Amino acid sequence: MRGFVKGMLLSTLVLGVALSGCARKSAETEATKATAVMNPTEASKVKGFVSFAKDGKGLRIIADIQGLAPGPHGFHIHEYGDCSSPDAASAGGHFNPFDMPHAGPKVEKHHAGDLGNVEADKNGRAKLEIMVEGLSLEGRNSVIGRSIIVHAQADDFKTQPTGNSGARVACGVIGISK
Ligand SMILES: [Cu+2]
Ligand SMILES: [Zn+2]
Numbered sequence: 001m002r003g004f005v006k007g008m009l010l011s012t013l014v015l016g017v018a019l020s021g022c023a024r025k026s027a028e029t030e031a032t033k034a035t036a037v038m039n040p041t042e043a044s045k046v047k048g049f050v051s052f053a054k055d056g057k058g059l060r061i062i063a064d065i066q067g068l069a070p071g072p073h074g075f076h077i078h079e080y081g082d083c084s085s086p087d088a089a090s091a092g093g094h095f096n097p098f099d100m101p102h103a104g105p106k107v108e109k110h111h112a113g114d115l116g117n118v119e120a121d122k123n124g125r126a127k128l129e130i131m132v133e134g135l136s137l138e139g140r141n142s143v144i145g146r147s148i149i150v151h152a153q154a155d156d157f158k159t160q161p162t163g164n165s166g167a168r169v170a171c172g173v174i175g176i177s178k
Contacts, residue, residue, distance in 0.1 A: 038065065076111070078093065114157075148174060152167040
């Protein structure tokens with residue numbers, strides 16, 4: 001009998017430790033950073049790396065992309081985290097959780113995923129660091145599980161709903177990072 005009570009106590013203790021362990025773990029996994037490795041689409045040599053970090057009311061986004069034609073290139077977060085089709089059409093349209101028109105990121109009404117253009121230098125390398133309000137790592141405007149795409153041409157900030165920035169030359173799925 002004593003052994004049985006002891007066993008009950010022990011299993012209650014083990015369960016308690018296991019539960020508190022779970023609670024601690026979920027707090028730790030609240031994302032504060034995310035990354036995307038951008039891979040070339042069919043017939044493209046463009047590749048890059050993008051990081052996202054929580055910063056005030058939005059996200060700080062840092063990008064480093066290579067293999068572009070010199071000049072501006074449309075840069076957006078797209079709806080689906082699926083870069084699997086050869087032209088990256090599988091990523092869907094611009095991420096637009098609040099049903100806004102396409103525009104540039106500095107205009108009040110724009111798709112949440114409209115990040116503007118990246119500017120490639122004469123060597124085809126584009127570096128960008130921007131603070132974007134209206135994006136998050138949780139909730140309706142979370143970028144986690146979406147994708148980021150750079151295009152062959154400049155975003156004109158007018159043409160609906162794409163900005164007329166042409167083919168998708170690199171795509172990366174956005175995931176939680178350390
Ligand atoms: Cu795009
Ligand atoms: Zn857009």
